[in-house]
Amino acid sequence: MIDESTRQLDEGALRALVPRVLAGLVRRGEDFDAAEDALQEALLEALRVWPEHPPRDPRAWLATVATRRLVDARRSEAARHRREEATYSEPPPAATEEGDDTLFMLFCCCHPDLAPASQVALTLRAVGGLTTREIADAFYVPEATMAQRISRTKRALHGRRLDQPGDLAVVLRVLYLIYTAGHAGRVDLAREAIRLARQLTLATEEPEARGLLALMLLNHARLPARLDSEGRIVTLDRQDRSLWDTREIAEGVRVLQSALARQTEERRPGRYQIEAAIAALHDDAAGAEETDWPQILAWYDDLVALTDDPVRQDPAAVLGRAVAVGHVLGAAAGLRETDRLREVLGERHRWHAVRGHLRELGGDLPAAATAYAEAARRATNVAERDHLVRRAARARAAGLRSSA
Amino acid sequence: MPKYLLLKHYRGGPEPHHPFPPMDQWAPEDVEAHMSFLRHVSELLQESGEYVDGQALTPAQTWVRYGGPDAAPVTTDGPLPETSDLVAGWYMVDVESHERAVELAAYISSEPGPGGGPLYEWIDVREVMSGTPSED
Numbered sequence: 001m002i003d004e005s006t007r008q009l010d011e012g013a014l015r016a017l018v019p020r021v022l023a024g025l026v027r028r029g030e031d032f033d034a035a036e037d038a039l040q041e042a043l044l045e046a047l048r049v050w051p052e053h054p055p056r057d058p059r060a061w062l063a064t065v066a067t068r069r070l071v072d073a074r075r076s077e078a079a080r081h082r083r084e085e086a087t088y089s090e091p092p093p094a095a096t097e098e099g100d101d102t103l104f105m106l107f108c109c110c111h112p113d114l115a116p117a118s119q120v121a122l123t124l125r126a127v128g129g130l131t132t133r134e135i136a137d138a139f140y141v142p143e144a145t146m147a148q149r150i151s152r153t154k155r156a157l158h159g160r161r162l163d164q165p166g167d168l169a170v171v172l173r174v175l176y177l178i179y180t181a182g183h184a185g186r187v188d189l190a191r192e193a194i195r196l197a198r199q200l201t202l203a204t205e206e207p208e209a210r211g212l213l214a215l216m217l218l219n220h221a222r223l224p225a226r227l228d229s230e231g232r233i234v235t236l237d238r239q240d241r242s243l244w245d246t247r248e249i250a251e252g253v254r255v256l257q258s259a260l261a262r263q264t265e266e267r268r269p270g271r272y273q274i275e276a277a278i279a280a281l282h283d284d285a286a287g288a289e290e291t292d293w294p295q296i297l298a299w300y301d302d303l304v305a306l307t308d309d310p311v312r313q314d315p316a317a318v319l320g321r322a323v324a325v326g327h328v329l330g331a332a333a334g335l336r337e338t339d340r341l342r343e344v345l346g347e348r349h350r351w352h353a354v355r356g357h358l359r360e361l362g363g364d365l366p367a368a369a370t371a372y373a374e375a376a377r378r379a380t381n382v383a384e385r386d387h388l389v390r391r392a393a394r395a396r397a398a399g400l401r402s403s404a
Numbered sequence: 405m406p407k408y409l410l411l412k413h414y415r416g417g418p419e420p421h422h423p424f425p426p427m428d429q430w431a432p433e434d435v436e437a438h439m440s441f442l443r444h445v446s447e448l449l450q451e452s453g454e455y456v457d458g459q460a461l462t463p464a465q466t467w468v469r470y471g472g473p474d475a476a477p478v479t480t481d482g483p484l485p486e487t488s489d490l491v492a493g494w495y496m497v498d499v500e501s502h503e504r505a506v507e508l509a510a511y512i513s514s515e516p517g518p519g520g521g522p523l524y525e526w527i528d529v530r531e532v533m534s535g536t537p538s539e540d
Contacts, residue, residue, distance in 0.1 A: 230440065373428040382460050386439055392428035393435045 014046055014058065015129030019199075021062045022126055023101035030070060032108060033154040036126050038069035043129065102127065103203035106196075107166025110174045111157060118153035119174045120181070125150055127199075128192055138181065138189050168204065172212050172272065175200070179216050190220055201255070210259035211273030217252030218279035221245040233387040237288035249283045256280060271317075274303045278320075293327040300324050315344045319354055331362030349378035353388060356395070365399030407456060408505035409494050410512060411528035414463050416489030421524030430518040437516045438523075445512055449497060454508070460493035496532070505529050 018039065025035040042065040046058075055061035109123040124130045124138075136146035179193035197213040225239035234240075256276045263269050269277070278299045285291040300321035307313035318341055326334020335358050338351065345351035352375035359368035372392035379385035427435055449455035471478045495512070499505050509527040517523035 230443065369428065373426070376428060377463060380462055385460070389428050390432065390435055390439075393430055393432045396429060397432050 011047070014043065014050075014062075016199075017059050017062055018043070018129035019105040019127045020101045021059060021066060023104045024063060025066060025070070026108070027104070032157055033151075034070055034073060035066065036154060038066040038073065040125070040131070041069050042066040044131075100203060102196075102199045106171045106174075106200065108157070110166060110171045111160065112167050112170050113160070114153060114156060116174065116177060118149060118156070119170070120177050121146060121150050122153045123174055123196070124178065124189075124192065127196060130192070168206055168209070171200065172208060176212060176216075176272075190216070190223070194220060205262065207259040207262040207267075208270040208272050210255050210262075211270060211276050214252045214256035214259060214276035215272050215279055217248050217255065218276055218283050221248035221252065221283060227383075231383065232390075233383055235387075236282060241286065244283065249280075252276065252283070253280055269302070271303060271306055274299050274306075278303075291327070293324055297321065297324040297328050311340055311344060315341055316350075319345065319351060323354055323357065326358045326361055331358045331364075334358045334361070347378065349375045349380070349384070349388070351375075352378065356388075356391065360395060365395045365402065369393075369396035369399060405498050405500060406502070406505075406534070407496060407498050407532040408502075409496050409528075409530045409532060410505065410509050411494045411530065412492045412512075412525065413528060414490040414492045415487070417526040417528065420526070424517050424523065434516065434518050434520060437520060441515045445495070445515075449495065449508075454497045454499050454504075456496040456498050458493070458495045461491055463490060463492070465490060491528075502531070505531075 021042075022035060022039050025039065026032050039062065042062050045065055046055075046062060050058075105127045106123065109126050110119045114122070121135055121139075124135045125132065130138075132147045132150060133143050135150075136143040139146065175193050175197050178196070179190050181189045194213070194216045197209065197216055200209050201213050221244050222236070222239065224245065225241065225243040226234060228234055256273065259273050259276075260269060263273075278296050281292050281296050281299070300317065303317045304310040304314065304321055307317075310318050319338065322334050322337035322341075324334075325337050335355065338355055338358065341351060352371050356368045356371035356375060359365075359371055369392045372388050372395060376385050376388035376392060379388055427438065430438070446455065446458055449458075465481060467480045469478050495508075497505065497508060499508070506529060509529045513525050513527050514522045515525065517525075
């Protein structure tokens with residue numbers, strides 16, 4: 001018998017091999033779709049066989065079994081494609097770096113022609129090494145639906161040249177999507193995204209990749225304090241900061257510093273580094289009242305300066321900045337900032353929630369209650385809706401008490 | 405075992421047992437009591453092995469129909485948006501009998517309202533048609 005922790009460890013190590021083996025197969029000229037299927041089968045066999053017969057070289061074992069599967073598939077498909085069965089041969093030495101393989105596979109899976117949901121699913125399978133079942137669970141869809149999405153995605157890639165360098169910005173966005181998809185399901189996608197981002201930083205010097213990893217770590221560190229034991233949302237200002245993961249914060253700050261150190265006057269920090277810097281300032285405050293809002297506002301100024309028309313191109317940044325303005329210059333000034341967004345975000349719950357927060361900050365509790373109720377009506381997540389209803393009820397009750 | 409949808413409505417249905425304001429106007433402790441009761445219902449159904457699914461819907465509603473060849477879909481918010489039915493969410497349960505579905509619906513309807521007393525909310529109980537033919 002092997003205990004659970006050993007099994008977990010083995011599975012983690014196994015999954016880390018996925019992009020390396022797959023990259024080797026694709027670089028050797030195998031069709032991406034077929035190679036990915038073959039490797040998935042090899043992984044399932046590994047999980048079955050390895051506990052009793054651990055291989056000496058797991059990577060070569062996987063490559064050999066996947067190759068055998070590919071050959072079998074081709075044979076049964078058509079005899080004309082008969083090729084000689086060979087054991088796995090190493091690809092050219094220059095291409096065997098682990099980091100290169102990860103980056104190469106990420107570029108394949110995050111091909112700009114694919115829809116975001118497809119990029120996410122394929123990345124989780126072909127780079128993350130998750131099974132279709134696990135990915136389906138994470139997104140609360142039936143396994144057959146996810147299997148279909150993945151196979152359609154791979155068909156869409158068919159015939160495309162995959163040896164060109166891809167678009168790193170798309171890769172970063174896909175990893176961030178995986179992170180924000182959350183940690184509610186059986187599979188912790190936030191942790192998976194962090195693992196993939198960490199692999200990515202080994203493969204590229206691009207500061208934004210480090211910025212993204214730092215942002216994820218600095219937000220993830222607060223996760224243990226975000227929900228109470230009943231599953232209720234606890235906002236940043238009320239969180240028990242002793243629950244924050246100080247090791248993750250320290251790593252996030254270190255990664256962010258290494259990213260910022262690579263910047264120059266001409267090359268200003270990108271959005272992930274800026275958002276990570278804001279997260280770091282929140283993490284750094286021992287209590288909510290010690291938050292360095294002026295410095296946060298300065299970073300938000302940089303964030304909105306990244307786009308020509310931030311109200312339309314990056315309204316979330318303008319909304320975040322409005323909160324900082326409210327804390328630095330007063331609630332009325334913050335509310336004026338949100339007015340600019342009415343046309344773009346006026347139907348979104350977050351806009352109303354921020355207005356509620358600013359009304360509360362300014363002491364206008366009845367108006368805060370109304371804004372929170374408006375936000376609750378527009379919420380699309382049960383936990384957030386419940387949270388907003390509670391805030392509305394609390395603000396209304398406090399308003400009645402203070403006017404009595 | 406038959407499956408049932410136990411539907412909650414934002415509006416519509418029989419005359420309410422008694423009028424009550426929207427939840428954001430309840431006392432905070434009444435809101436807490438209501439939400440923790442609904443959490444308890446989900447746990448109860450899972451423990452009893454009757455839970456299939458539970459979902460909540462946002463109140464925004466759009467009616468859509470085919471617009472005809474080469475025409476955009478036709479949409480509307482509904483003819484009588486103030487009085488028409490509007491589903492708020494559901495529990496789907498897999499139970500022994502219709503009686504059990506009714507019993508569960510009545511229990512859900514006892515959820516605490518403003519002031520802490522039962523809300524007496526109407527619950528819409530609908531049997532889900534089975535996909536497999538019956539044996540007889």
